[in-house]
Amino acid sequence: MEKIIVEVDVRITLDYEITPDIIPKNYGRGFISLIKKLIENTDQFLFNEFYNQHKLKPFTFGTYFPHLQGNANDKLKVGNVVKVNFSTSSIQLATNIYNGFLKTPKHFWQNNESSIEFKPVKAFLNPNTIFRKNxxxxxxxxxxxxxxxxxxxxxxxxxxxxxxxxxxxxxxxxxxxxxxxxxxxxxxxxxxxxxxxxxxxxxxxxxxxxxxxxxxxxxxxxxxxxxxxxxxxxxxxxxxxxxx
Missing domain, CATH: 3.30.70.1900 (Alpha-Beta Plaits)
Structure with missing residues (x-):
């Protein structure tokens, strides 16, 4: 994959292999850590602007586990695959996230006894939806x-x-x-x-x-x-x- 400049699309799907396949219910913090790392690895100025200042950030994201099996006490059986769906109104940020995916061969998050390791598999851009009705x-x-x-x-x-x-x-x-x-x-x-x-x-x-x-x-x-x-x-x- 080559680095690109995103011109139109602002929705990106990032496919990761994760370990272990059982993760804590508060796994969200691991994915926040991942997004921050992708930004930090591509644009230190933007990273400081987002995370060292109290400023609204122009993005959201969601996670999808295609092999989710259910609960295991206070943990979730999610399998080893996750899709991170990232959405933003900023072309610059979309470019940074995509290129950060390419530049970050591994990311490790740990909190107390819980941890997640992320290995990138593939990323692709999704066409945006244009709203004309109210x-x-x-x-x-x-x-x-x-x-x-x-x-x-x-x-x-x-x-x-x-x-x-x-x-x-x-x-x-x-x-x-x-x-x-x-x-x-x-x-x-x-x-x-x-x-x-x-x-x-x-x-x-x-x-x-x-x-x-x-x-x-x-x-x-x-x-x-x-x-x-x-x-x-x-x-x-x-x-x-x-x-x-």
């Missing part, structure tokens, strides 16, 4: 988090007090950072087939998983598709696909 059905590829405006450690589900306000705040912040829009984002959110899904990520977190309908300006729908929805997007939350 309403779409979305499905979560990684569950998303909405927190309470007054308590960032309290996470909310659709129908709970503060959910819409929390979603409003996160949309406003992302629109300001990534689109240069200072006005309040106008939107409608409708759960279609949503459920709570508990994630082990530093602590137990109630996340939102499933299908929802979103009405907003096409550029807002494009934004949540490209960089994710909700909070902690760069930690592997909020990756979406369009339901056709």
């Amino acid at each position: 309403e779409h059905l979305f499905k979560t590829l990684s569950p998303f988090l909405i927190n309470n405006e007054g308590n960032s450690n309290k996470f909310l589900l659709p129908g709970e007090d503060g959910f819409i306000e929390g979603l409003q705040f996160s949309l406003n912040e992302c629109a300001k950072e990534f689109l240069g829009v200072d006005e309040k984002v106008e939107f409608e959110f409708e759960p279609v087939n949503m459920k709570m899904h508990v994630i082990y990520h530093y602590k137990k977190m109630p996340t939102n998983k499933g299908i929802f309908r979103m009405k907003a300006e096409p550029e807002i729908l494009q934004m949540i598709y490209d960089v994710g929805i909700g909070v902690h997007r760069s930690q592997g939350f909020g990756l979406l696909e369009v339901v056709k």
